[in-house]
Amino acid sequence: MYWGLRAQNHRGHQSHGFLTYHSGQFHIHKDLDLVPKLKTSAIPEWLQRLPGYVGIGNVRYTTSGKCDDAALLRGTQPVTASKGDLKLALSFNGNIANALQLRKEIDQHFSGFVCTCDSDIVCHKLLLELAKSKDLATAVNACMQSLDGAFSVAGITGNGDFFAFKDPHGIKPLCAGHSPDGATFAFSSETVSLDMNGFIRDFELEPGELVTVSENGFERTQIVKNPREAFCAFEFAYFARPDSRFNGKYVYEIREDFGRNLVREFPEIVKDADVILSVPETGDDPAMGVHEASGLRWERASRRHRYVTERAFILLNNERFSTIDRKVNILGSKVNGKRVIITEDSIVRGDTTKIIIEKLRRAGAKKVYMFVTFPCIIGPCFYGIDMSTYGQLIGSNHNAEEIAKIIGADAVCYQSIQGLVQATGLTQEQLCLGCITGKYPTPMAQKLADEMRRKFLGGYKEKDRIYETDEAATQAK
Numbered sequence: 001m002y003w004g005l006r007a008q009n010h011r012g013h014q015s016h017g018f019l020t021y022h023s024g025q026f027h028i029h030k031d032l033d034l035v036p037k038l039k040t041s042a043i044p045e046w047l048q049r050l051p052g053y054v055g056i057g058n059v060r061y062t063t064s065g066k067c068d069d070a071a072l073l074r075g076t077q078p079v080t081a082s083k084g085d086l087k088l089a090l091s092f093n094g095n096i097a098n099a100l101q102l103r104k105e106i107d108q109h110f111s112g113f114v115c116t117c118d119s120d121i122v123c124h125k126l127l128l129e130l131a132k133s134k135d136l137a138t139a140v141n142a143c144m145q146s147l148d149g150a151f152s153v154a155g156i157t158g159n160g161d162f163f164a165f166k167d168p169h170g171i172k173p174l175c176a177g178h179s180p181d182g183a184t185f186a187f188s189s190e191t192v193s194l195d196m197n198g199f200i201r202d203f204e205l206e207p208g209e210l211v212t213v214s215e216n217g218f219e220r221t222q223i224v225k226n227p228r229e230a231f232c233a234f235e236f237a238y239f240a241r242p243d244s245r246f247n248g249k250y251v252y253e254i255r256e257d258f259g260r261n262l263v264r265e266f267p268e269i270v271k272d273a274d275v276i277l278s279v280p281e282t283g284d285d286p287a288m289g290v291h292e293a294s295g296l297r298w299e300r301a302s303r304r305h306r307y308v309t310e311r312a313f314i315l316l317n318n319e320r321f322s323t324i325d326r327k328v329n330i331l332g333s334k335v336n337g338k339r340v341i342i343t344e345d346s347i348v349r350g351d352t353t354k355i356i357i358e359k360l361r362r363a364g365a366k367k368v369y370m371f372v373t374f375p376c377i378i379g380p381c382f383y384g385i386d387m388s389t390y391g392q393l394i395g396s397n398h399n400a401e402e403i404a405k406i407i408g409a410d411a412v413c414y415q416s417i418q419g420l421v422q423a424t425g426l427t428q429e430q431l432c433l434g435c436i437t438g439k440y441p442t443p444m445a446q447k448l449a450d451e452m453r454r455k456f457l458g459g460y461k462e463k464d465r466i467y468e469t470d471e472a473a474t475q476a477k
């Protein structure tokens, strides 16, 4: 569990937590920041603090709830809930668009309910349904019917039963695997955590599927029939580790294809360039694709500080500028006087990219062309990526030419949506493309997006996260 979680620390750096089950009790450790290094001498003490044969862990970055240290610690997962004899623990990846609406129902059944983030809502809602039906599959079904959003969940019941399920759209990844001796079973957001433990990957959970675990292995139950798959396309461009696999392909292979597509889609820019650079690390794999398809030299002239580990995108606004500046260094003489293509995974606010371009200009780059693998982000995400307002997205009211001017590039070249889809090996209907098309797979998210866009274009100043505002509650009615 420890190595699995550490391998996935890129999915959340603000806090981490471990929970184990032993003799009817949950044992929990939670703390802020990255999963820490563990001294070998401390392992016996940790095993005493977290006893048992089954456990779940979580790393988190906030897409709901507050961001001060106290709130972060309260919102750290795994979370627990209890009612009478029943109790439940779960680790959740995703975001619930109709959390405010569900909160009212939960408030009625749990006196003094303190909600720190939407994982509390999912945990209490599932427990409530479990209390009604006494059957996990029925309770999960009820959750799938009432939660609007993305939820990949791993949990443990008060009896120590280990289970996992995925929302009916399968927006977030979740796979299952086992140890080579067949004695241990695991769920993980990404395959890399199975690899790190020497485990064998068995399958990716289907959208709307519940999987339970016994000594005999996995038992799979399709809870929602005919689910509409909508896997997050942003996982391929940015979020997932390159050495994780989806649909039998490494993410890095898909990112290389993104680079090849960009060469096909922008031949004139390729002709006008001397070298390729990448914004490390998510830009590295597409840069290899650009290099192979164009024959241009990939100059590794943009280097990253190995021990500044925060991911720029998931930093808070006030942390972003200084961290990027200290994290990425440009090898000046390698770009001086050159026309440069720089590959980047995405442009969200534009400020990260702007800093990199400023650095390249200072180093003497003659021209700077941006090759961006994720198409222009025009709308918020309601499913667990923290880009939640139109106002914070440079692409919501600017086209590529305008964005180039704002960030100081000679051109911004986005990969086409068709190119992105084809490289993933999935069809457009199997992907969530909500933030790049404005068409969201779930009804509440679509309703929020449409209403908030109308207001935004009318000059309305958005509050932080659309789905946490009073407007969201009104929309839910």
Ligand code: SF4
Pocket (backbone or CB within 6 Å): 171, 231, 232, 233, 234, 235, 380, 381, 382, 383, 384, 385, 432, 433, 434, 435, 436
């Ligand atoms: S809206 Fe965008 S970031 Fe959010 S789940 Fe869909 S594709 Fe991913």
